[in-house]
Amino acid sequence: MGPGGIATIIASCALMVIAIAVAYVIIRLGRFIDEAKASLKTITDETAPLIDEVHTTVTLVNGPLKSINRITKNAEDLSDKVNEATTAFISKNGSAVKVAGALISAASKKKSRSKKKAE
Incomplete structure (x- = not known):
């Protein structure tokens, strides 16, 4: 056996070590892919019911929200009608509003006077 034979044995041993290392990496990678696949399946199975x-x-929350929407719409309609009635009353009876304002201011002055007397 000459130097070429020894070099061939060393090269073949080196290639065998490299082949074993590559096989180990491929086996580990295959296991990792299997675990990732199982995890993805678990996540998918749990996500669908969620x-x-x-x-x-x-859907259950939207039901009461529709009811609240109807209630607020009715309250808006009512406040619009009150606003229209008040505006119509003020525009038709301007003098009555002035008299009512005067009566309210007189009543508040009388209250303030009676509070000052009590002190």
Whole structure:
């Protein structure tokens, strides 16, 4: 066995070590991919019911919100009618409003006088 034979044995041993290292990495990578696949399946299986529950919750919340929307619409209509009635009354009965304002100011002055006398 000459120097070429020894070099061949060393090279083949080196290639065998490299092949074992590559095989180990490929096996570990395969296991990692299997674990990732299992984790993804678990996440997918748990997410679907969660999305259904969120949909149900949103549907249940929208029902009362529609009722609140109707109530606020009715309150808005009522306040519009009161505003229209008040505006119509003030525009038709300007003198009556002035008299009412005078009576209110007189009543408040009388209250303030009676408070000062009590002190």
